[in-house]
Amino acid sequence: MTETVLKGKAIKLGDNISTDDIIPGRFAHLRSNLAELSKHTFEDLIPNFASRVNQGDFVVAGKNFGSGSSREHAPLVIKMSGIVAILAKSAARIFFRNAINQGLPVLLCDTDQINDGDQLEINLTEGVIRNLTSNARLTSTKMPPLMFAILKEGGLIPYIKKHKDFEL
Amino acid sequence: MGKTLAEKILSLKSGDIVIANVDLVFLQDTTGPLAIKQFEESGLKTIAAPEKTAIFIDHAAPSPTQQTSNDHMLLRRFARETNCHIYEVGNGICHQLVAELFANPGNIIVGADSHTVTAGALCAFATGMGSTDIATAMALGKTWFRVPETFLINLSGSFRKGIYAKDLILSLIGQLGADGATYKALEFGGESLARLTMSERLTISNMVVEAGAKVGLFPSDEVTQSFLSSQGRGDSYKPLYPDADASYERIMSINLASLEPMVSFPHTVDNVHPVSEAKGIKLQQVFIGTCTNGRLEDLALAANILKGKKRYSDTRLLVAPASQQVLLQAIEKGYIHSLIESGATILPPGCAACLGLHQGVLGDGEACLSTANRNFKGRMGNPEAMIYLASPATAAASAIKGEITDPREV
Numbered sequence: 382m383t384e385t386v387l388k389g390k391a392i393k394l395g396d397n398i399s400t401d402d403i404i405p406g407r408f409a410h411l412r413s414n415l416a417e418l419s420k421h422t423f424e425d426l427i428p429n430f431a432s433r434v435n436q437g438d439f440v441v442a443g444k445n446f447g448s449g450s451s452r453e454h455a456p457l458v459i460k461m462s463g464i465v466a467i468l469a470k471s472a473a474r475i476f477f478r479n480a481i482n483q484g485l486p487v488l489l490c491d492t493d494q495i496n497d498g499d500q501l502e503i504n505l506t507e508g509v510i511r512n513l514t515s516n517a518r519l520t521s522t523k524m525p526p527l528m529f530a531i532l533k534e535g536g537l538i539p540y541i542k543k544h545k546d547f548e549l
Numbered sequence: 550m551g552k553t554l555a556e557k558i559l560s561l562k563s564g565d566i567v568i569a570n571v572d573l574v575f576l577q578d579t580t581g582p583l584a585i586k587q588f589e590e591s592g593l594k595t596i597a598a599p600e601k602t603a604i605f606i607d608h609a610a611p612s613p614t615q616q617t618s619n620d621h622m623l624l625r626r627f628a629r630e631t632n633c634h635i636y637e638v639g640n641g642i643c644h645q646l647v648a649e650l651f652a653n654p655g656n657i658i659v660g661a662d663s664h665t666v667t668a669g670a671l672c673a674f675a676t677g678m679g680s681t682d683i684a685t686a687m688a689l690g691k692t693w694f695r696v697p698e699t700f701l702i703n704l705s706g707s708f709r710k711g712i713y714a715k716d717l718i719l720s721l722i723g724q725l726g727a728d729g730a731t732y733k734a735l736e737f738g739g740e741s742l743a744r745l746t747m748s749e750r751l752t753i754s755n756m757v758v759e760a761g762a763k764v765g766l767f768p769s770d771e772v773t774q775s776f777l778s779s780q781g782r783g784d785s786y787k788p789l790y791p792d793a794d795a796s797y798e799r800i801m802s803i804n805l806a807s808l809e810p811m812v813s814f815p816h817t818v819d820n821v822h823p824v825s826e827a828k829g830i831k832l833q834q835v836f837i838g839t840c841t842n843g844r845l846e847d848l849a850l851a852a853n854i855l856k857g858k859k860r861y862s863d864t865r866l867l868v869a870p871a872s873q874q875v876l877l878q879a880i881e882k883g884y885i886h887s888l889i890e891s892g893a894t895i896l897p898p899g900c901a902a903c904l905g906l907h908q909g910v911l912g913d914g915e916a917c918l919s920t921a922n923r924n925f926k927g928r929m930g931n932p933e934a935m936i937y938l939a940s941p942a943t944a945a946a947s948a949i950k951g952e953i954t955d956p957r958e959v
């Protein structure tokens with residue numbers, strides 16, 4: 382079950398962060414060794430990413446987050462780093478779905494209202510983000526109910542274990 | 550109200566959520582191991598339809614590392630246990646093999662690879678997903694979709710000499726931007742369709758995901774029929790067109806005669822410029838191949854330009870046919886001979902240098918012109934390298950000069 386109210390710090394990134402930026406393709410040989418693979422998260426983009434993250438933080442990006450390959454290792458390694466939600470102006474379709482399937486919430490909202498280091502409180506059920514640093518209140522785009530049901534169960538595998546099938 | 554192609558295949562209106570049976574679900578060697586792990590974790594014991602499930606060992610094939618070899622072993626074991634199809638090292642790139650062997654008009658196809666959209670050229674609703682979605686689609690034989698809204702791309706006119714399908718799709722991506730069609734279906738229409746070969750359609754559909762699109766659909770017409778017949782699947786043909794009164798979110802028009810040879814500059818696909826702005830950029834490597842441009846027509850184009858000429862001495866020229874069928878036909882037609890004589894290195898059918906796992910990783914500061922679909926930083930194995938994308942004709946002309954060259958000038 383995914384927590385529905387999350388509190389943490391924003392780590393701000395730019396537009397068009399690709400899955401190669403998140404976890405470069407050249408590490409594909411490590412994909413069956415997730416602990417090793419995850420050491421390379423954002424390696425080409427943000428040196429020392431791992432040491433900047435505290436458990437419970439958020440990645441806050443611009444438009445088209447997660448574009449590129451279908452590698453589900455991208456949301457997986459982000460989740461393994463301690464990030465509990467991604468906020469972006471828009472997200473690539475496959476990445477969005479993969480993140481939800483891994484139980485990692487993606488909220489689409491106007492991330493210009495968030496600066497690096499801001500403290501945020503996110504209510505997933507309501508889709509509302511409160512920026513505790515600036516006092517701004519943001520609402521995120523609603524996801525389809527089936528997707529939200531998958532997220533609430535903590536991802537697609539727990540969802541399927543429980544329901545044995547998709548339920549509309 | 551009439552229906553778009555996407556709405557026809559999914560039989561619902563855009564915005565609706567549908568749970569649909571899939572006609573083909575497939576994995577490849579870099580996303581497959583996680584899919585199998587998720588499948589095993591789901592508690593679902595069997596796959597729904599082994600004959601509609603396929604595994605392709607194409608991305609790092611032959612294997613460059615011990616870990617990859619072990620991943621390949623896992624895929625082979627899974628194929629044996631579940632009785633699904635498996636395509637081995639050297640058979641070719643998943644998307645090319647899906648087009649040659651599986652994709653039929655009206656099909657729903659999901660693959661653990663973003664370029665699954667390629668099969669939209671055959672009027673299949675084909676889209677990429679991650680490993681967990683694919684694991685469940687294998688187990689249940691179905692998945693869920695949100696029926697996308699559609700952008701109609703109306704094509705008129707004919708390509709001028711030296712300009713190809715790759716230039717068209719690069720130019721469209723430049724106009725839309727890397728996220729301009731996120732969640733949308735692109736549907737191609739207009740009077741030029743009948744003149745676009747299946748090879749050209751596959752190149753175009755292949756790249757729609759670079760504008761964020763979920764699917765890139767061509768109607769099923771005589772071109773589709775003759776391609777299916779050539780692959781021994783003539784019986785699978787059925788005509789499929791959008792309704793005349795279908796409703797589109799956006800309609801764009803492109804006159805093919807107005808296009809120039811295009812080049813994507815590092816490090817995003819939508820950073821598209823006419824070749825005139827790229828002229829003279831020095832290249833250490835040229836790569837012709839991939840699911841975008843590794844087909845027979847592409848090799849023919851390159852071979853005809855390179856025939857009797859030599860690649861520039863300091864520019865490596867790598868050529869990887871998209872499948873075994875392509876390789877055999879290219880040998881028969883003499884293209885491989887011409888390419889080798891011009892100084893090309895022929896790589897086995899597969900993804901080869903495309904994603905930087907083996908066979909052509911770039912050095913620091915090197916520049917490569919590639920016929921692939923992606924030039925993200927680090928894509929060819931080195932974040933310090935520069936990748937330019939263009940058509941096979943531009944690639945071949947550039948290999949001769951050792952710098953980016955307008956194919957109309959050689």
Ligand code: SF4
Nearest residue numbers: 664839840900903904
């Ligand atoms: S050729 Fe390149 S883009 Fe196509 S499937 Fe292989 S790695 Fe992906």
